[in-house]
Amino acid sequence: MLKSNSQTSRIIGQYSRGQDGPLLIAIGGIHGNEPAGVLGIERILELLCIEPTYNPSFIYNGTFVGLRGNLAALKAKKRYIDTDMNRLFKIDHIAALRRDMSQARSEDRELIELLDTIDDLMCSIQHSRVIFLDIHTTTAHGGIFSIPQDNSESVTLGLNLHAPVIQGMNTGLAGTTMHYFTKQNFGPFTNGVCFEAGQHDDAESVDNAVSAIVNCMRSIGAVAARHAEQKHDDRLLEYSKQLPTLCNLLYTHHIKPQDSFVMNPDFVNFQPVTEGDLLAQDKHGEVRAPMSGFMLMPLYQAQGEDGFFIIESLEGY
Template identity: 45%
Template structure:
């Protein structure tokens, strides 16, 4: 029942290094594009998508009633950085999705401009041929810190509601603070696809935790169920259990209230103090990191998110707080 696969054969149905698989269902539905490994040191999403295509291959054999509505396109993000096991080679691939204009072709200004061009070509190709009435983007990531999984969405209600169906904490308010991520690109009015779109980023846990692969797979399968690509009866409850276990008591809806940015000019040997986890409560004034100017205090109280325990990264840490939609109006 679309549960877990024991035998994993990498690259089954893979069409190219970029394309993990492109599954076209026999009935109509949305086009779901899932990307793993936009950051090269986050292979969990890629492994989860390879497993998912194994499952899709097996499912009709063991479950003759299985039907898929719409299309699933699964892509590897930063191929060069995945090979090198680094977040990126020249620049962060999840900060350069800006104008819907293809970057200049060879010579590309960076390795990541070439990667972005490859990703956009694959997505635009699928969009050109699809009869789908909606585009849904899911971007799979992991974090350097431990503790909890979560989804990040744009702040439009359809995306928020879809993210909420994954059953993990949802962070809103990121979009206005982080430019050039996959979340915003397909929602720009200039983008040449006149159907509605929704976009979600899923953070599956720590980079090298084997369970991050299970959680990325669970989130993808549950999203396919939420948008009715697959029927509820065809999805194992195992995936809900995996995500429920990982939720770890964090609030269901949170809002970004602070980003500690590390620009190239003011990186100043930023060092997060050890031991911070996602969703760890912090009080205003708590010393959380150091740089060449001395200790860095949390400027507000809330929950710690994505404390940076690696060299590469544009943000040192984020602080979020519980968001009550009823108090906001």
């Protein structure tokens, strides 16, 4: 069964073969200038649709649903319209919006619509557990990675995507999907991971998103390992072979628009930096690395609340 919807609908598509199993909810385009997740989900739905033709023994356990995060921003091809949607997933904020939408911004409306859609899906689709896969891309080049929730199952899921896992990002941020789609809010059989599929405009980011979704399906038992093509493993392993496997967040450089923050050019994800290296400029002057480590998500776009992150590789991985 494949339900495909028009280009601007919240639900990209839904796939099931009537078998019991997990509900995998993949979300693309929480940031509107990051279409790779949406395109990857669209391609996965096409592949699932034709798979039984080529592979009659193909079994899919449970249900896969793909959702668009921020419809208005996707249409505008901007990170956001009024405010960053991936900082709004806060229990108090959502409760306030549910009481009164009169002051709601564009992203507040998107947030409530998305959550209502997810509530409807969870009520209407039988599932043994629910897994949220939130797919993003970065302004910088240089590697893919996943951001797990603060629990070991989520870290394992991230490692099973076969991309570097960055722990501790949830302490450097607030109100992200990974803070909200949790066991505390959705019950004990809930798990989630965020996947960064590459650079915003790189066509390979779509392929990376497809491979991450396939690896996720295999990790949660939605598809048997023999039905998940080796090329998806190979692709992400090759992409990240020079990168550390498990990392920890050391530092977040928060910025405000009035800081006039400008990242120095040509930094890439996972680039080694040494304490004191010149990284950026702002209204106070030079911004230097406060410690040694690896650069992550240097900001090369006008919109954003974080200039860069510094991470360390955890030994033993």
